[in-house]
Amino acid sequence: MTVRIQTESFDAGAELNAFTDTAAGAGAVVSFTGVVRDVDGSLVAMEIEHYPGMTEKAIATIVSEAQTRWDLAGALVIHRHGRLTAGDQIMMVATASRHRVDAFQAAEFLMDYLKSRAPFWKKEMTQSGNGWVEARDEDEAALDRW
Amino acid sequence: MIDVLYFAWVRERIGVPREQVATNAATVAELIEELKAREERYALAFSDLRALRVAVDQELTDFDASLVGVREVAFFPPMTGG
Numbered sequence: 001m002t003v004r005i006q007t008e009s010f011d012a013g014a015e016l017n018a019f020t021d022t023a024a025g026a027g028a029v030v031s032f033t034g035v036v037r038d039v040d041g042s043l044v045a046m047e048i049e050h051y052p053g054m055t056e057k058a059i060a061t062i063v064s065e066a067q068t069r070w071d072l073a074g075a076l077v078i079h080r081h082g083r084l085t086a087g088d089q090i091m092m093v094a095t096a097s098r099h100r101v102d103a104f105q106a107a108e109f110l111m112d113y114l115k116s117r118a119p120f121w122k123k124e125m126t127q128s129g130n131g132w133v134e135a136r137d138e139d140e141a142a143l144d145r146w
Numbered sequence: 147m148i149d150v151l152y153f154a155w156v157r158e159r160i161g162v163p164r165e166q167v168a169t170n171a172a173t174v175a176e177l178i179e180e181l182k183a184r185e186e187r188y189a190l191a192f193s194d195l196r197a198l199r200v201a202v203d204q205e206l207t208d209f210d211a212s213l214v215g216v217r218e219v220a221f222f223p224p225m226t227g228g
Contacts, residue, residue, distance in 0.1 A: 034228055049153055050227075051220060054204035079227065091228060111228055117206065119220075120227035121154035132155050135224035 001067070001075045003059045005050065007082035012092050019076045023096030026073035030103040031094040032111055038086035042127040048081040048090070051119035055079075062113040066095070069109070069146075070102040077110065079120065112142045148177070148213065152191070153222035156198065159191040174200050174219060175209045191221075199224055 002019075004010075012033045020029050036046050063075050072095055079091040093110045097103040122133040151164040171177035178195070181188040192198070195209060201220040202211050213219070 051151070051153060051201070051204070051222070054201055054220070057204055058206075115228035116225055118227040119153070119201070119222065119225050121223065122226045123154070132223065133226045135226050140224075 001060075001063045002077070003056060003063065004078045005052075005055055005059075006078070006080055009080070010078055010089060010092070012089055015076065015078065015092060016094055019074065019094045019096070023074040025098075026096035026103075027098050028100040028103040029094060029096045030100075030107045031092060032107055033092045034090040036084050036086050036088045036090055043086050044125040044127060046084045046088075046090075047123045047125065048084065049121045049123070050079075050081045054119050058118045059114065062110060062117060065113075066106045066109050070095075070097060070106040071099060072097050072102065072106055075106065075110070077114070079114070079118070081120065109146055112139075112146065115139045116143065148216060149218045150177075150181075151218065151220040153220065155223060156191050156221050160187055169213075171213055173209070173213060174202065174207070174211045177213060177219065178209065197223060 016031050023029060059077055063077060066075060074096040076094040084090060093107055095103045095106040116135060116139045124131055124133060147166045147168055149164060150167045152160050157163050169177055169180055171180055178192050182192050199222055200207060200209060202216050203218050
């Protein structure tokens, strides 16, 4: 399992290829990349704050839980913090398994938990003002299915 | 002494990212009452606990969590990662 918290950009394609190489023999690799969106064209920047120390621990706990639930040959989580702009990659998750269903489900589980259990907070700077992105009830409800 | 950390709008309302607090509070809830009594900015930040989450020694927990032997308490809004 690899977890990286960083301000720098990353090359999702290169990361995925390297991850696939380390999971040789797995047979199934699933990945998700989150990108900063600009819904109405007014986004100037997005600032992501996190809780150094707790972030790493919380993600390690989430990945460990995924490893107990599914047959995983590997898992990768990269999450950025700092100032990003529209189109920038925020984060990526990749899972590898001998079974396609395990890889898909584990990736979804990781995404659902990263959204509401990893200590990150997003602030949007727009042309009409700045505001913290509010957690959505659907995100919390998404945890119930696991 | 306990290190108290604030994130996102809680940090903005209180005005500092972290501070050391001398307290005899036995629980997180008692610590919140002490902070609220200090100054208006704390009362404002802690006015609606449903909008807040707490971590004790970097583990998410509840407001009735014990502070015995605890080094670090953090307050923040619901997380928005991913």
